[in-house]
Amino acid sequence: MTLLRSTARTMLASYFVVSGLKAVRDPDSLVPAAEPLVDGVVPTVQRFAPEQVASLVPTDAKTWVRINGALELVGGIALATGKGRRLGAALLALSLVPTTIGKYPFWSRSDPAERAADRDHFLKNVSLLGGVLIASRDTEGKPSLGYRAHKGGQALAKNTNAIAADTKKAGRKVAKETRELTDSALAEGALLVGALVGTTGKNRKKIKKQIAAAKKTATRQAADARQAATKAAKQAQRDAGKFAKHTGRDAGKQLEAAKKEAAKQIAAAKKSAQKFTENIELGEN
Incomplete structure (x- = not known):
């Protein structure tokens, strides 16, 4: 198929290369045919074009013949x-x-x-025009830029939704663990403080040990919550990293959004753990 395309x-292109070379080297023979068209089109262009552009438009048919020949020559060689x-x-x-x-x-x-x-001859040129228009759209069996852009947009939307869902799920999990941690901290803190106030000096050491154990448990739970949020953020980063090979800056934006969301959840877990610690410290005092 490649050999067939190259040959075709x-x-x-052969007609355009020969015609373009002739127009560039010997424009005088084509000037009489070009003059009526140039005389009719150029004044109209100069009338409606901006002044800076109008001053650059050639007015003689010979120059336009050479310009058109150069287009044929360059386009034919490229094709x-x-x-x-x-x-x-x-260009052709x-x-x-x-x-x-x-x-x-002919009219x-x-x-x-x-x-x-x-x-x-007019119909012959119309046929040539159809041929070069087809050639201008030929992608040699590869998807066109428009198709690839469309598919890339669909893939980006799908990946964005997946990242957003993963981050949202991780955020809900961290929020749930943080709420459980806070509720547990408040309940245990209240019980331990009450026990500490109402007991005798004989059992104070035992209660203080229980307070220390509760603080340790709360710290571990907070660390687990932070680890869960970090894991979710890393997973989102890996997903966005894979997709970045195809979508570049758009995937990078989604990754940053996932990071920010995970950072918010981590901050919430830290804040809840800090609040628990403060409550325990109040109980010891």
Whole structure:
């Protein structure tokens, strides 16, 4: 298929390379056919274009013939070699429009033979225009940029939802563990403080040991909560890292959002653990 495409592109480009080279080297022979089109189009362009642009528009047909020939030459070489073939085909399509209208205006011919000949050449150029338009859209079996952008957007949306769901799930888990930790801390603190106030000096040492054990348990629970949040954040980071190979900056934004959410949950766990410690300290006093 690649050999067939290369051969077909070269065959299609051959006409434009020869025609473009002729127009660049010998524009005088084409000026008479180009003058009516140039005289009709250039004044209109200069009238509606900005002043800075209008001053740069050539007014002589010879210059336009050479410009059009250069487009054909560059586009034909690009199409034949395959280097920038789609852009080259687009340039050829652009050059064909004025060439066809200027050289073969069969509708203005009064002689039947000339009208028929120009009509045939006009239709030939229309066929060439169709061929180069197809070539300008040929991706050689690969997905087009538009298709890849569409699929990439769908994948990004899917991955974003997955990261958001994982982070939200981890946040709910940390919040639940933090609430349980706080409730347990308050309950145990109240019981231990009450026991400490109401007991005799004989049992104070035992109660203080219980307070120390409760503090240790609370610290461990807080560490577990922080570890759960950190684990969720790392998982989100790994998921975003894999997806970043395909989506770049968009995946990076999602990763940052996941990190911020996990950091909030970790901060909440730390705050709850600190509150528990303060309650225990009040109980000891």
